[in-house]
Amino acid sequence: MTNKIATQLKAVALLSGGLDSRLAVRLVQEQGIEVTALNYITPFCTCTAKSSCRLEAKKAAEEYGVKLKVFYVFEDFIEIIRNPKHGHGRGLNPCLDCRIMMFKNAKKYMDEIGASFLVTGEVLGERPMSQRPDAIGTIERESGLSGLIVRPLSAKLMEPSLPERQGLVDRSRFMDISGRSRKPQIKMAEKLGMNDYPCAAGGCLLTDKDFAARLKSLLEISPNPTRNDIMLLKVGRQRFMDDTRIVIGRDEKENFRIKTLARTGDILMEARDAVGPITLIRGEVTGDIVKKAAQLTIGYGKAKDEPSAIVSYFSVGDESAAKQIEIINS
C-alpha cells in the first residue's frame, strides 16, 4: 500500500501592505493555496517610522496568517538607478528594472520553497511605467517568470497564466479591474470583510522630480552612496559644490536629524548668537566652501538682518577644535 501525503499548493506573493496586494493575497488564499509573502523595502520608500510599508505588510501577514519575508534592497538598486536598461520614469525611477530585480529575487525564493507561481496585486494600467501590457510582458520575460505570474485583480482582462490554464487556481474567482479607480477594490474588500487597510500603498521618492534632481547631483559626486548619504538627502536644503555637499536644516526637527546623521569628518556649523539652521558639510572642505556654508547658515537664520554674524563650526569627532568665521551681511 502506498502512503501518499497530499501537499498543499504553494505560492509566493508580493505584499506591500496596500489594498491591492492585500486583496491579491486573499483572493489566492481563499482557494486553499498556501501563500508566503515577500516585502521589499528600499531607502526611497516614503513611509515613516509610524506608518511604514514593513509595518503594514507585517500587520496584513499576521491578519491573514501568512509567513512574511522582508528584503532590504540597496547596492544593487543604486546600480540599477544609475544604469537602468529600460530607462527612467518622470523622476529617477527605473520602474521596469526595479520590478525585474524584485521578481528575479522572488523567483529565487519560489524555487527555494517549492512554490508554483508568483502572485501580485498589479492592476492593468494603474501605474504608467510598469503596468502597461508591453511592460508587464518585458518584466515577466526578463525575470524568468513568463506565464508564472498570477494577477488576481486584473486576471480576467489578461491572457490566462500557466497556473490558470492548468486549473491550479480558479480564474473565475478573480477580477477584471483596470485603471486607477479604487472603487472595485474597495467593494471587493468589503465583500471579503477586509476593513482595516491603509488608504494607499507607500510611495517612492524616486518618482518625485525634486528628489530625483538631488539624487542625480549626489550620484555625480558620490557614485556609490551609503545609506546614510541617502537618508541625508531627504533632509533640509541641499547645495552641491564640486565634490562637496552642504545640507541646511529648515526647522528644529531637521536640525536634530542632521546632527543625528552627521559622521566623523563632517563639518557641523551654526550661528553663534542667533536661532537658525544647523548646517552640515560633507566632502572636501576648503576655505571657500566653509565661507559659502557659513553664508547660507546666516542667510536662512535670524542673523541675516544683523550687519555681521559669527558662525561656529567643528569637525565631527574633533569637537574640541571648534573654529569661528565672521560673515558680513551686505
Ligand code: SF4
Ligand atoms: S516606484 Fe520606485 S519602488 Fe516602485 S517600481 Fe518604481 S522604482 Fe521601484
